[in-house]
Amino acid sequence: MPGWRILEAAELSAAVEELVIRASLDLPVDVERALEEARGREGSPLSRYALDIILENARLARREGLPICQDTGIFHLFIDLGEGTALPDGYREIVDEGLRRATRKVPLRSSVVDDPLGKRVDRGDNTPARIHLHYGAPPGRVRLTVLAKGGGSENATRLFMLLPGVGKEGLRDVVVRAVREKAAQACPPVVVGVGVGAEAEGALGLALRSLLRPLGERHPRAELASLEMSMLEDINSTGIGAAGLGGDVTALDVHLEEAPTHIACLPVGVVISCHALRRSGLLL
Amino acid sequence: MRGEIRLATPLTREKREGLSAGDRLLLSGRLITARDRAHRLLVEALDDGREIPVKLREEIIYYAGPSPAPPGRPAGSVGPTTAARMDPFTPRLAEEGIAACVGKGPRSTEVREALREKGVLYLVGVGGAGALMGSRVRSMRVVAFPELGTEAVYELEVEDLPLVVAYDLRGGDVFAHLYE
Numbered sequence: 053m054p055g056w057r058i059l060e061a062a063e064l065s066a067a068v069e070e071l072v073i074r075a076s077l078d079l080p081v082d083v084e085r086a087l088e089e090a091r092g093r094e095g096s097p098l099s100r101y102a103l104d105i106i107l108e109n110a111r112l113a114r115r116e117g118l119p120i121c122q123d124t125g126i127f128h129l130f131i132d133l134g135e136g137t138a139l140p141d142g143y144r145e146i147v148d149e150g151l152r153r154a155t156r157k158v159p160l161r162s163s164v165v166d167d168p169l170g171k172r173v174d175r176g177d178n179t180p181a182r183i184h185l186h187y188g189a190p191p192g193r194v195r196l197t198v199l200a201k202g203g204g205s206e207n208a209t210r211l212f213m214l215l216p217g218v219g220k221e222g223l224r225d226v227v228v229r230a231v232r233e234k235a236a237q238a239c240p241p242v243v244v245g246v247g248v249g250a251e252a253e254g255a256l257g258l259a260l261r262s263l264l265r266p267l268g269e270r271h272p273r274a275e276l277a278s279l280e281m282s283m284l285e286d287i288n289s290t291g292i293g294a295a296g297l298g299g300d301v302t303a304l305d306v307h308l309e310e311a312p313t314h315i316a317c318l319p320v321g322v323v324i325s326c327h328a329l330r331r332s333g334l335l336l
Numbered sequence: 337m338r339g340e341i342r343l344a345t346p347l348t349r350e351k352r353e354g355l356s357a358g359d360r361l362l363l364s365g366r367l368i369t370a371r372d373r374a375h376r377l378l379v380e381a382l383d384d385g386r387e388i389p390v391k392l393r394e395e396i397i398y399y400a401g402p403s404p405a406p407p408g409r410p411a412g413s414v415g416p417t418t419a420a421r422m423d424p425f426t427p428r429l430a431e432e433g434i435a436a437c438v439g440k441g442p443r444s445t446e447v448r449e450a451l452r453e454k455g456v457l458y459l460v461g462v463g464g465a466g467a468l469m470g471s472r473v474r475s476m477r478v479v480a481f482p483e484l485g486t487e488a489v490y491e492l493e494v495e496d497l498p499l500v501v502a503y504d505l506r507g508g509d510v511f512a513h514l515y516e
Binding site for chain 2: 097101102105106108117119121158161162163172174204207236237294295297326328
């Protein structure tokens with residue numbers, strides 16, 4: 053196909069290797085800044101102490117090349133293709149090769165097991181990466197984004213199939229309840245991703261992807277931006293605090309994304325990230 | 337809030353009684369890791385009357401699965417995992433005379449009561465601070481269930497591991513605000 057750009061296998065696996073390492077060791081600037089702001093406004097001494105440890109941990113991980121958290125997580129890879137670009141044959145195996153090399157190099161903990169209902173045998177290399185394929189990069193370019201998601205916060209995930217008429221109040225109630233019930237075990241201060249609409253799988257996918265948005269950036273629609281802000285306020289008034297030790301900052305941010313849904317449905321996915329929101333990206 | 341308290345293992349009954357929920361510790365000495373699968377194996381062996389491959393009396397059980405040590409370092413990242421997943425097994429280990437357990441997050445009322453009854457402390461680390469906590473590990477070696485990989489039982493020698501007393505021996509609970 054003349055004019056088409058097909059990514060080289062070596063370029064793809066090298067990019068994945070680099071992104072997995074960077075996500076695991078180097079906390080994004082926006083997350084670190086949000087933690088510093090949280091430290092500044094936290095009123096509880098014990099929660100301030102926890103935030104000091106979290107910030108010192110991020111700096112030490114970056115300096116010493118240690119994983120930010122021993123639970124280096126499940127690795128999500130978001131691939132956004134631009135017009136006129138394509139992935140090479142066998143791209144899944146190529147991506148996994150990059151992940152495998154990063155796991156050996158750092159080294160990362162191997163946290164992925166086969167046979168989940170039975171022997172739960174460690175796969176040894178954190179594969180397979182969870183690949184999410186979308187379009188939307190500039191023409192001729194491919195955007196890769198890695199998100200490392202630990203098990204503790206993953207266990208706090210919720211899906212609600214609400215009655216369509218409950219509106220914003222109904223949404224707010226279930227989101228705040230989900231955080232109140234689960235955040236203490238999900239390494240707060242957390243980041244809350246909320247997906248509204250689509251169907252069950254789509255709502256959870258929107259919630260997951262919303263974690264890629266920089267902290268502090270609001271939804272472009274004013275109505276949804278103010279809903280994000282008011283949910284953040286409600287979550288912080290629960291008093292759970294950093295590490296669950298009681299305090300003013302339980303969440304660093306709330307991100308909401310929406311999509312068209314069925315006339316009978318109002319799906320709501322809630323995906324929670326721990327304070328170590330580990331992501332990295334590049335444009336090929 | 338009291339200043340940080342430096343403590344060395346073993347955490348004798350006398351040392352444990354002097355601590356209150358909310359106290360910050362810098363703990364030095366020996367800990368033994370065990371996560372979900374090691375707990376299951378230990379409790380199954382105890383219930384069957386079989387010998388277990390580790391000593392539990394007066395030991396501190398750390399709910400953690402380390403990341404591998406990079407070359408030239410004693411350990412990788414070693415932070416606490418969610419303690420509530422160990423709740424089904426903890427009362428049985430408390431009967432064996434452990435001194436303390438270390439994890440993150442609140443636990444069931446039954447476990448809190450069982451720990452208090454047996455004089456066992458529950459300490460918490462800051463979840464997600466694995467690099468910092470790993471940097472306080474001086475040595476790490478597998479002592480049981482090597483086939484479990486990161487879920488094996490490791491013996492750790494630590495220096496100044498930062499922890500908070502979550503449940504003290506008098507019913508004090510740093511997570512009390514969560515149940516209001």
